[in-house]
Amino acid sequence: MATTKKISALFCFSALFCLFFTINHAISESDHMKTFCDESSKNTTRNNTTYNTNLNTLLSTLSNQSSFANYYNLTTGLASDTVHGMFLCTGDVNRTTCNACVKKATIEIAKNCTNHREAIIYYVDCMVRYSDKFFLSTLETHPSYWWSSHDLIPKSFGKFGQRLSNKMGEVIVRSSLLSSSFTPYYVMDTTRFDDKYDLESIVQCIPYLDPKNCTTCLKLAFQELTECCGDQLWAFIFTPKCMVSFDTYTSSLPPLPPPSHSGTFWIRGDNKILGGMVLAVAFSVFALLGLV
Numbered sequence: 001m002a003t004t005k006k007i008s009a010l011f012c013f014s015a016l017f018c019l020f021f022t023i024n025h026a027i028s029e030s031d032h033m034k035t036f037c038d039e040s041s042k043n044t045t046r047n048n049t050t051y052n053t054n055l056n057t058l059l060s061t062l063s064n065q066s067s068f069a070n071y072y073n074l075t076t077g078l079a080s081d082t083v084h085g086m087f088l089c090t091g092d093v094n095r096t097t098c099n100a101c102v103k104k105a106t107i108e109i110a111k112n113c114t115n116h117r118e119a120i121i122y123y124v125d126c127m128v129r130y131s132d133k134f135f136l137s138t139l140e141t142h143p144s145y146w147w148s149s150h151d152l153i154p155k156s157f158g159k160f161g162q163r164l165s166n167k168m169g170e171v172i173v174r175s176s177l178l179s180s181s182f183t184p185y186y187v188m189d190t191t192r193f194d195d196k197y198d199l200e201s202i203v204q205c206i207p208y209l210d211p212k213n214c215t216t217c218l219k220l221a222f223q224e225l226t227e228c229c230g231d232q233l234w235a236f237i238f239t240p241k242c243m244v245s246f247d248t249y250t251s252s253l254p255p256l257p258p259p260s261h262s263g264t265f266w267i268r269g270d271n272k273i274l275g276g277m278v279l280a281v282a283f284s285v286f287a288l289l290g291l292v
């Protein structure tokens with residue numbers, strides 16, 4: 001991934017109301033992508049004291065554990081005050097970066113999702129999630145969050161869509177065989193085409209999925225990525241259970257200048273998670289992106 005990216009945002013509060021704007025500051029790798037606080041998990045009459053205490057312990061433990069591991073899960077508390085939580089760092093970051101990312105994420109999620117019993121936060125380098133329900137091994141596809149370049153694949157790249165789809169299919173199969181590797185399900189592949197460009201493909205599932213659900217998660221995420229961004233120079237998607245990204249580099253030396261790609265990101269939620277932001281998704285919205 002590039003170190004800095006200039007990004008634009010398209011937020012859709014409903015199918016009919018989209019707000020487009022450009023964020024002009026560059027964001028770095030460990031920078032924040034998106035927080036989702038589950039509004040439906042608020043309850044104004046419930047006494048949250050014990051739950052919040054358990055949550056704080058959980059977040060503090062996750063933060064501490066990220067010095068020792070690339071992923072971790074934990075359950076604290078009893079009965080209706082039980083909190084489940086986890087973090088996952090992406091497969092390409094070291095312990096130092098992972099720890100810094102998770103530390104920041106746990107602080108942000110506590111600050112921004114006060115009194116929510118369920119929340120998820122995505123950074124480029126890690127994700128952190130907690131919930132009052134057990135979620136580790138279930139397959140969930142939303143809330144998802146994607147992010148892409150603004151630069152179209154040049155015609156000279158040939159049958160790019162087909163190549164991307166074939167390569168990603170192969171990478172997803174390889175991923176499913178890596179459920180117990182050091183960074184479970186993480187695959188990064190770089191393939192050169194026509195001596196013209198390199199295609200970098202990256203996939204990863206959270207370790208608690210079984211291989212079959214991991215494959216399903218990656219296929220659905222890749223499909224979503226294809227629909228939004230299949231003709232872009234690079235794109236990236238995070239879902240609660242897996243992430244998929246691709247990037248292209250021209251293979252001639254010297255390589256392309258470090259991409260300070262301008263980009264677009266977008267979010268899909270569902271009715272359950274995520275208040276306020278992004279519910280309905282109209283396909284016509286994709287057409288809007290073409291105008292960007």
Ligand SMILES: *[C@@H]1O[C@H](CO)[C@@H](O)[C@H](O)[C@H]1NC(C)=O
Pocket residue numbers: 032034035108112
């Ligand atoms: C926290 O929430 C505020 C207001 O809802 C928002 O402006 C801000 O971007 C959020 N910060 C993070 C890190 O999500």
Ligand SMILES: *[C@@H]1O[C@H](CO)[C@@H](O)[C@H](O)[C@H]1NC(C)=O
Pocket residue numbers: 043044045046047
């Ligand atoms: C809110 O909390 C109260 C007290 O614990 C509980 O009786 C009620 O069912 C909760 N409501 C919702 C919508 O969860």
Ligand SMILES: *[C@@H]1O[C@H](CO)[C@@H](O)[C@H](O)[C@H]1NC(C)=O
Pocket residue numbers: 041042043044045046047048049114115116
């Ligand atoms: C519980 O959290 C809600 C917000 O979700 C808040 O309005 C309410 O005051 C809290 N209840 C208590 C007893 O602190």
Ligand SMILES: *[C@@H]1O[C@H](CO)[C@@H](O)[C@H](O)[C@H]1NC(C)=O
Pocket residue numbers: 047048049050
């Ligand atoms: C919530 O419960 C705790 C522990 O049972 C109690 O100390 C506290 O006073 C209660 N808070 C409210 C607002 O009911």
Ligand SMILES: *[C@@H]1O[C@H](CO)[C@@H](O)[C@H](O)[C@H]1NC(C)=O
Pocket residue numbers: 057060061064
């Ligand atoms: C995490 O580490 C800090 C600093 O070492 C410590 O104060 C805190 O108690 C630890 N948290 C947990 C839950 O172990």
Ligand SMILES: *[C@@H]1O[C@H](CO)[C@@H](O)[C@H](O)[C@H]1NC(C)=O
Pocket residue numbers: 072073074136137208
């Ligand atoms: C959660 O972590 C514990 C170790 O703390 C591990 O034994 C357990 O298998 C993990 N849960 C899942 C669903 O993998």
Ligand SMILES: *[C@@H]1O[C@H](CO)[C@@H](O)[C@H](O)[C@H]1NC(C)=O
Pocket residue numbers: 094095096097
């Ligand atoms: C970890 O990765 C970061 C970012 O790539 C780098 O700056 C740092 O030197 C690395 N730390 C170690 C201990 O390898």
Ligand SMILES: *[C@@H]1O[C@H](CO)[C@@H](O)[C@H](O)[C@H]1NC(C)=O
Pocket residue numbers: 137138139140209210213
């Ligand atoms: C796969 O995901 C489904 C849907 O969340 C879940 O019901 C099932 O238990 C998962 N399979 C395994 C083997 O965990």
